Amino acid sequence: MLRRNANLPMSLFENLPIKRKLMFIGLVTNGVAVVLLSITLGVGEWASYRGRAVNTLAVHAGVIADNAAPALMFLDEKAAHEVLARLGIETTIVYAALQGKSGGIVAQFHLPGQRRLATPLPAPGEHVFYGDQLVLAQSVIHSGEIVGTLYLQSNLRDVYWELLRKLSLIVVAMTASLAFALFLFTRFQKAISDPIQNLVEAMMRVTRENDYSAQALVQSRDEFGVLAQGFNVMLGAIREREAALTAYQAGLEDAVRERTEELKQLNETLEQRVQDEGIKNREKDHMLIRQSRLAAMGEMIGNIAHQWRQPLNALSLLLANIKDAYEFNELDRAYLDDSVAKGGQLIQKMSSTIDDFRNFFKPDREKQPFSLEKAVRDALSVVEASFRSGNIAVELKMERDATAMGFPNEYAQVVANILGNARDAIRERQVRDGKVEIVIGADDAYAYVAIRDNGGGIPEDVVEKIFDPYFTTREKGTGIGLYMSKMIIETNMNGRIEARNTGEGAEFRIVVPLATGNG
Secondary structure, three states, rough: OOHHHHHHHHHHHHHOOOHHHHHHHHHHHHHHHHHHHHHHHHHHHHHHHHHHHHHHHHHHHHHHHHHHHHHHHHHHHHHHHHHHHHHOOOEEEEEEEEEEEOOEEEEEOOOOOOOOOOOOOOOOOOOEEEOOOOEEEEEEEEEEEEEEEEEEEOOOHHHHHHHHHHHHHHHHHHHHHHHHHHHHHHHHHHHHHHHHHHHHHHHHHHHHHOOOOOOOOOOOHHHHHHHHHHHHHHHHHHHHHHHHHHHHHHHHHHHHHHHHHHHHHHHHHHHHHHHHHHHHHHHHHHHHHHHHHHHHHHHHHHHHHHHHHHHHHHHHHHHHHHHOOOHHHOHHHHHHHHHHHHHHHHHHHHHHHHHHHHHHOOOOOOEEEEEHHHOOOOOOHHHHHHHHHHOOOEEEOOOOOOOOEEEEHHHHHHHHHHHHHHHHHHHHOOOOOOOOEEEEEOOOOEEEEEEEEEOOOHHHHHHHHHHHHHHHHOOOOOOOOHHHHHHHHHOOOOOEEEEEEEEOOOOEEEEEEEOOOOO
């Protein structure tokens, strides 16, 4: 009895006429879609506005922190006040303070009528929302040393009013859309229900009265029109088959002879048909070979794009630094020459990537001795800008420099790929004091490079899969980088590459043979 009551709403819905079912479905689906869309847009706008506010304030904090670093280093209050005074042109920033390394306030800034919020201040590198106020803390670093902390407070009242206005427009638009959709659905649902009703009536005549002369009304050329036309054709075929059955029974003998002749002809042409199928199969094989070659070309392009991603990011940061230096009158000839030289190195690295991958599968390439330290430093030169922008420290330890035997450019690309993965892991898990340690050493027969980070490590259930092709744990990853790294080290250089978790993060160890005569 309870089960029947539980299924009662579904039974009532199933027994409704098609017209009312369509109306009910339209009301429910459109209503749910509009509500979900409104909520999604509202939440997305809210998150987007808050995120833009944090990013904008973080950009200001980074610029002010760089300019205030010398003042805090030498506790120059006048210079610190001058740096903060520049915030007067930013109407959204209502309060700023520079705190020295000892904890004392060196300089402050506030707009008239505005004061710092009497709330706990966030830690460096973090931000806190208090109502319509945003407070952000930024470490001030000079020559790699933290010399103080910058606090900025932004008034988001105008931002929230703009957000409220957009949310109101979204609600009004969604409500109007729902009303208009329901209006259209009411008008157009007859185009579905009426043809179905006509077809049901024609079917009832056939089933109850055995009247095969009944015809369904064809009102349109859509699926319902095709269905009605097919129903009419089916009824006509039934009538024709009834007449044909009578004639067939009279001429059964002739039909048997015709079928026997058809079987004979089929046997005579069977060999030719087998040959034709063999030709078709060979054509399919050739097509599969072409598709395999195209897939290999696509994989090569994906590999090049993966290797280019880090130099492009570094080049983008280099250009941004030049722009900032120009805007703050810090762009001199030496800074420009240094930036151009670094940009040239990045572009040269990208160009050499094309040559390296073009020659990757050539069997006549020869291995050569190369310095592990130089290969590692070449890789660091590619990623150093992105590490610096993310406040990630890199420590290079030389236990023993060694000359390895292999391909120096490909080896440097492997190191750069692992460094890039370490940087991404630190960023994704928002590690405050990001750190990467590189150790270079050797034993009697092999040279090794160990790369350790504090990015939280690799999930234990996927450690054994990270070198598989196309396996990735990132949303935009290709799953090619570590696979190609393994191929370069193990297949091309007769070495091995291993990964394991440490206490703080992951460690990748690259081991390759020493060059002959290496001391």
